[in-house]
Amino acid sequence: MAAAIDGVLPEHLQELVKNSKVLVVGAGGIGCEVLKNLVLSGFVNIEIIDLDTIDLSNLNRQFLFHREHVGKSKAKVARESALSFNPDAKITAYHDSVTSTDYGVNFFKKFDVVLSALDNRAARNHVNRMCLNADVPLIESGTSGYNGQVELIKRGLTQCYECTPKAKQRTFPGCTIRNTPSEPIHCIVWAKHLFNQLFGESVEDEDISPDAADPEAQEGDAEGTEIPAGDGAGDGKEKSASESANGNVVRINTRQWAKDCNYDASKLFNKFFFEDINYLLRMSNLWKSRKAPVPVQWDTLLPKGIPDGDSLPEFARQFHKVWSVEECAQIFSNSLRQLSNDFLKLDNNDSLVWDKDDQAAMDFVAACANVRSHIFNIERKSRFEIKSMAGNIIPAIATTNAITAGISVLRAFSVLEGKFDQCKAVYARLRLNPRNQFLVPDKFFPEPNPNCYVCASDPAITLRIDTKRVHIKEFRDEVLIKTLNMVNPDVTLESTGSIIISSEEGETECNEQKLLSDMNIVDGVILKSDDFFQNYELSIIISHFDAERDDPLFEVIADKSQLQPKEEEEEKPEPSEKLVSRKRAANGNGESVEKCDDGPSTSKRSRPTEIEDDDDDDCLILEDPEDDVVEATDKLTVESPPKTATKRKPSDVVESDEITTILDSSDEEESRPTKCKRSRLEKSEGTGSIEIINID
Amino acid sequence: MAMEMDSAPNEVGVELTDTENELYDRQIRLWGLESQKRLRTAKVLISGLNGLGAEITKNIILSGVNLVKLHDDKLVTEEDFCSQFLSAREKIGTNRAEASLDRARALNPMVEISADTQPLKDMGAEYFGQFDVIVVSGENNAELLRIDSICRELGVKFFATDVWGMFGFYFASLQTHRYVENIIKHKIISKPNEKQKTEIISTPVQFEVEYPAYSTWLDFDINAPSYQRKIKRNGPGIVLLRILQEFRDVNKRDPSFKTREADINKLKKIRDGIASKSTITDDAIGMLFAQVSPAAAVVGGVVSQEIIKVVTKMEAPHRNLFIFDPETCVGYVEPIGVN
Structure with missing residues (x-):
């Protein structure tokens, strides 16, 4: 307890440490380290919040937890362990989601500094907005493998977390998943959908049957007429399957059909990997420029059937081995039996939740993905590799977390001392930069983005959206909540003030199933969106477009200049960024995210599938330090904007005449793979020292 | 010296158990199975159980090495409460290495952990030769020189490191060190008449690098x-x-x-x-007193990562003097006695 012992710290710092109130958001890899550093430094008033519980795979780095703590609340166990280091500390632990309405602006205002050690973008965005609102300095941190990052976010002085667009999640069009996979990940996404179709929460979007409405299959296709148009195709297929299963011509869904045939491994296998593939082959247009899939049949694969015995074959535990198709079929059978048993034990309408750490669920996805890969002539992967991709696991080690958390708390010292100009972002890297550094501070604060849709004055975005295909409910859930991270938004038409979406339950339910265009939300219309809890108002300018086969149904554009037509860009490896996001936890429910370990998931046809987050660690957006940009630190003189108790008025956010503009000296910008990127990222790309971060 | 390798480095024979695979999952996904197997055979001496020593001990035990020996002849004092989280408060006045045993063991039951308490100056080649890596803090230059020259004769990798307040360093004396680094190249996979498309190719390349003795730092002007x-x-x-x-x-x-x-x-x-x-x-x-926890965490994290690089023979250990400046948070490497 450095601050408890006179003479260790300089006197002024000692007093600040003893008397400041600190909030730690997240008790994972970085959070554990931060909490240890705080109590040992002599901080007394500490609160920590985390909704997660402890998992065995956390223990290689989250050192406040031991084997006997598996399954317990991270925040609470972290508190206990930290108290054993310093019994004089007063630590309040919340086993809860930080996005819960229990933690409003007034909660955040209690603290002198907030240290965030989160693992997902949704929560980071939320904490960013709360700290901007409460005008509390936020020290944001994250790690991924050997890379770490610490940055100060302070209203009016620095960029906010949302000033720079983060790399988009990798998305896959529904047609690719259902009809024309070409990479292992496509088959893995499909396999997870299959799991959900059979046992999971029934998700309409996650269809796994051939998609006959695929525009590519129909254009000028002589056989096109044979294929029933629209969604009827999949159903037609299932009908025939159910005919062969029980001679019945009732239209039933895949889940019911599988149940009706008692989860017979050979029947299910043949439907998914033989009949459905034959159906796809009939969509001959698809295979004119692609290698056609080769269906596989249960009986030819396993002429002798499954070897007897309940015990798993030896290869089933060889996670690093690439299973043969025959082995996959055996695993399919074993895991199917296990999952169907589990499923049938559930109450009606209850469902299983896919979890990468559940043996059978993971086995099932690995086996199905590999069989499908085999069919489409795609490289098969080991169960270990598939788990990385299906669970979107970010590698995490103790050392990077320790380094990052150490820097985070050192920055907290400087923040408390009011030395904000010292708190430039710091990056930890595996290899040296040209200046022989691997802990690399930025040279200046990148200026706040004047077009930021969170911290700019009068924030606005342009929303490219297919107004003829997106319903109000999807607009609310997918755009406002999932993409723009609002919690409970109200939306009105700017011109008339009429209410489109209300945060009050039941008020606008009648609108939910209407298309945007039905509500006169068409090209050029401006919507006003307001999230009362986050104290966040946003104008949304609608820009209509007709989505093509592989297009997402909407795209958020924070900067209008991005609307200009651009030269088409090739798919390139992601630059030095990796993003992770995660579904928002239900308010106040500590367990909800624990269960919603969501990997890839698709949505409606032609709405791309997103790779969602990992469950686990402190993952972040990695940006490279800007090394060769002109130094302008000395010119940055910023006074704290006046505190306001109510909504942030535009003028409070950026006192623009007090901030000297920092010129971007880098003019070697290359074309970007992602569509909306701005100053900061572009600058860092000019440095030429980008590390490719390979997550799997 | 660098050479491309025909195949992966020699595999270490022993397979990991299911529990190990699960416990170390997130790090195996970073450095690979082979590295984890190498870690499992490593024996590490950590001398000087101050706050920095505690940080290194924590990280190295978590990584899953074979054996960690904690060494110290000093006693736990009030000053240790600033960063030495392995010894409980009530252990004040007892030997620092022994006081750290319980919490060190709780970090990872799969690692063999014990303590020694005799003065380091009484230890010779027989003692140091038991380890693959030795990391020493809190010693004076004469003693560091002595240990380094013994280590260099034995082929044991040696680190000297310290934290004063918020400032810290390490010096790595690794003699001749061989390691593999994945060199990343962009390979063009598109045909000449198409728009250029590239693929990332990662090739393991073996390097052999000389790390000079600790004496080069003392001689450095x-x-x-x-x-x-x-x-x-x-x-x-x-x-x-x-x-x-x-x-x-x-x-x-x-x-x-x-x-x-x-x-x-x-x-x-x-x-x-x-x-x-x-x-x-x-x-x-004014910032050089005791060992302040966040700084010990940074330097301890860096030193531990270097030890892991040395043991796994993956990636280049930084050569050879590391300095951490707490005010800017810059961490850089100064090549001392290196051409």
Whole structure:
């Protein structure tokens, strides 16, 4: 307890440490380290919040937890362990989601500094907005493998977390998943959908049957007429399957059909990997420029059937081995039996939740993905590799977390001392930069983005959206909540003030199933969106477009200049960024995210599938330090904007005449793979020292 | 020296158990199965169970090495509460290595952990030869020189490291070290008439690098005119390290919070003897007492990662003097005695 012992710290710092109130958001890899550093430094008033519980795979780095703590609340166990280091500390632990309405602006205002050690973008965005609102300095941190990052976010002085667009999640069009996979990940996404179709929460979007409405299959296709148009195709297929299963011509869904045939491994296998593939082959247009899939049949694969015995074959535990198709079929059978048993034990309408750490669920996805890969002539992967991709696991080690958390708390010292100009972002890297550094501070604060849709004055975005295909409910859930991270938004038409979406339950339910265009939300219309809890108002300018086969149904554009037509860009490896996001936890429910370990998931046809987050660690957006940009630190003189108790008025956010503009000296910008990127990222790309971060 | 390899480095025979696979899952996904197997055979001596030693101990035990020996002949004092989280408060007055055993073992039951308490100066080649890597903190230069020369004869990898307040360093004396680094290249996979498309190819390449002895740092002239430009660029950390090591050699102890003002004056005196006031500010000298936890975490994290690189023979250990400047949070490497 450095601050408890006179003479260790300089006197002024000692007093600040003893008397400041600190909030730690997240008790994972970085959070554990931060909490240890705080109590040992002599901080007394500490609160920590985390909704997660402890998992065995956390223990290689989250050192406040031991084997006997598996399954317990991270925040609470972290508190206990930290108290054993310093019994004089007063630590309040919340086993809860930080996005819960229990933690409003007034909660955040209690603290002198907030240290965030989160693992997902949704929560980071939320904490960013709360700290901007409460005008509390936020020290944001994250790690991924050997890379770490610490940055100060302070209203009016620095960029906010949302000033720079983060790399988009990798998305896959529904047609690719259902009809024309070409990479292992496509088959893995499909396999997870299959799991959900059979046992999971029934998700309409996650269809796994051939998609006959695929525009590519129909254009000028002589056989096109044979294929029933629209969604009827999949159903037609299932009908025939159910005919062969029980001679019945009732239209039933895949889940019911599988149940009706008692989860017979050979029947299910043949439907998914033989009949459905034959159906796809009939969509001959698809295979004119692609290698056609080769269906596989249960009986030819396993002429002798499954070897007897309940015990798993030896290869089933060889996670690093690439299973043969025959082995996959055996695993399919074993895991199917296990999952169907589990499923049938559930109450009606209850469902299983896919979890990468559940043996059978993971086995099932690995086996199905590999069989499908085999069919489409795609490289098969080991169960270990598939788990990385299906669970979107970010590698995490103790050392990077320790380094990052150490820097985070050192920055907290400087923040408390009011030395904000010292708190430039710091990056930890595996290899040296040209200046022989691997802990690399930025040279200046990148200026706040004047077009930021969170911290700019009068924030606005342009929303490219297919107004003829997106319903109000999807607009609310997918755009406002999932993409723009609002919690409970109200939306009105700017011109008339009429209410489109209300945060009050039941008020606008009648609108939910209407298309945007039905509500006169068409090209050029401006919507006003307001999230009362986050104290966040946003104008949304609608820009209509007709989505093509592989297009997402909407795209958020924070900067209008991005609307200009651009030269088409090739798919390139992601630059030095990796993003992770995660579904928002239900308010106040500590367990909800624990269960919603969501990997890839698709949505409606032609709405791309997103790779969602990992469950686990402190993952972040990695940006490279800007090394060769002109130094302008000395010119940055910023006074704290006046505190306001109510909504942030535009003028409070950026006192623009007090901030000297920092010129971007880098003019070697290359074309970007992602569509909306701005100053900061572009600058860092000019440095030429980008590390490719390979997550799997 | 670098050479492309025909195949993966020699595999270490033993398979990991299911529990190990699960426990180490997130790190195996970073450094691979082979590295984890190498870690499992490694024996590490950590001498000096101060806050920095505790940090290194934690990280190394978590990584899943075979054996960790904790060594210290000093006792737990009040000062240790600033960063030494492995010893409980009630262990004050007992041996620091022994006081750390319980919590160290709780971090990972799969690692063999024990403590030694005899003075380091009584230990010779027989003792040091039991380990693959030795990391020492809190010793004076003469003792560090002695251990380093024994280690170099034995082929044991040696690190000297310390934290004073919020400032820290390490020196790596790894003799001839061989390691593999994945060199990433972009390969063009599109046909000439198509728009260019590239694929990332990662090729393991083996390197062999010489790491000079600790004596090169003691012989290094920080006042050489050729070196002043570098000090200006990366900060005066290297000068501060000289001052602190001289303080330790002269006073047979480190600056103490109990005699803060007097020790600040002593430090200033040493500074004025070897550098100018502008190089090392009085503010910086006020931050050199005890070991402050976040700084110990940073330096301990860096040293541990270097030990892991050495053991797994993956990636280049930084050569060879590391300096952490707490004010800017820059961490850089100064090649000492390297051409």
